[in-house]
Amino acid sequence: MGRLPCCDKVVKKGPWTPEEDIILVSYIQEHGPGNWRAVPTNTGLSRCSKSCRLRWTNYLKPGIKRGNFTKQEEKMIIHLQALLGNRWAAIASYLPQRTDNDIKNYWNTYLKKRLEKFESRSEGNLGHVYNSASKPITRGQWERRLQTDINMAKKALTEALSPKKILSLHEPNDNSISNYDIGSIKPTSPNSLCYASNADNIARLLKGWMKNHSPNKASSKPNSILSTQNSFNNLAGFDTASSEGTPPSGGAKGSVELCETFESLFGYESLDYSSNSEFSQSLSHEASTVCQDESKPGTTNSIAEMPFSLLEKWLLDDTKIGADATLL
DNA sequence: AACTCTTTCAACCGCCCGGAA
DNA sequence: CTTCCGGGCGGTTGAAAGAGT
DSSP states (O other), rough: OOOOOSSSSSSOOSSSHHHHHHHHHHHHHHHOOOOTTTHHHOOOOOOOHHHHHHHHIIIIEEEOOOOOOOOOHHHHHHHHHHHSSSSSHHHHSTTSSSSSHHHHHHIIIEEEEEEHHHHHHHHSSSSGGGGGGGGGOOHHHHHHHHHHHHHHHHHHHHHHHHHHHHHHHHHOOOOOGGOOOOTOOOOOOOOOOBBHHHHHHHHHHHHHHHHHOOHHHHHSSSSHHHHHHHHHHHHOOOOOTOOOOHHHHOOOOOSSHHHHHHHHHSSSSSOOGGGOOHHHIIIIIIIHHHHHHHHHHHOOOOGGOOOOHHHHHHHTHHHHHHHHHHHH
């Protein structure tokens, strides 16, 4: 049985124009996201509902940060990818300002290649720890690992719930891109000027669009556009610019050698999730979701509250765990 | 300046899942 | 219980821009 197309009418494909963006944003401002099926009909956009949703979630939604991944974000992506595999949505949930698509692109275009280079250089001795790029962790592996490490997770839960730990997790930090030095690595993309938010994105689009459009044309959607102008201001309330923190040095104590090698590759120090408030805030929520989803009924979701230093250690002990898993 | 190769990333495609009917 | 539908996800594509010659 073939699946019906998500939209019955002929839909436009390809890049979104500023006009379309404005219409979509304006509509969502008014009605809120959701009921995507109705969006093309109600807005008159010749786009399929999926396309509208995607455009909103990946580009127009407030608070989205684009380009210029920070050191901290990069570390998180690498670790989470190793932990979760190519589950970009889950990974993105740890980086609230990033979309799964953005992370996926960043991984595929840059991090993966970098890791592959690293692997080939290390000839499988160290590189295999992070080789999930070529061999993503399967769901079964993930579950086995979860069970294998359940005791550690329980212990970690206790630790994580201690007030002292929680306080330390929420300490602000300074993470400027200027500190970002991954050897010869260039910024994510030549044209990925760090868009602070979607408001900026749209503002840029608008700027160019206004140049090329007469007022008459612009006024063909008077209400939408006027209200959108105001909407942008509201949307711009999300000030996401340069708010990331630089991780203080420190990080995991275990697997020092591995970390050092890895760090030398990426030019930064071992991951210290305790310094990342965003991460720590989202960790309990999302990790519990992930773990509830992924773990078998008998397992606990204690990992949800696990301090990431432990997860990291666990991750870095992959060799051992991998060997354990094969025995199961 | 012109051409080719490489890289980036926005967007599409198809599958899957959960909820409603 | 089954079917349908909307939404979400991950893999992939291809246009555009940059880099190299």
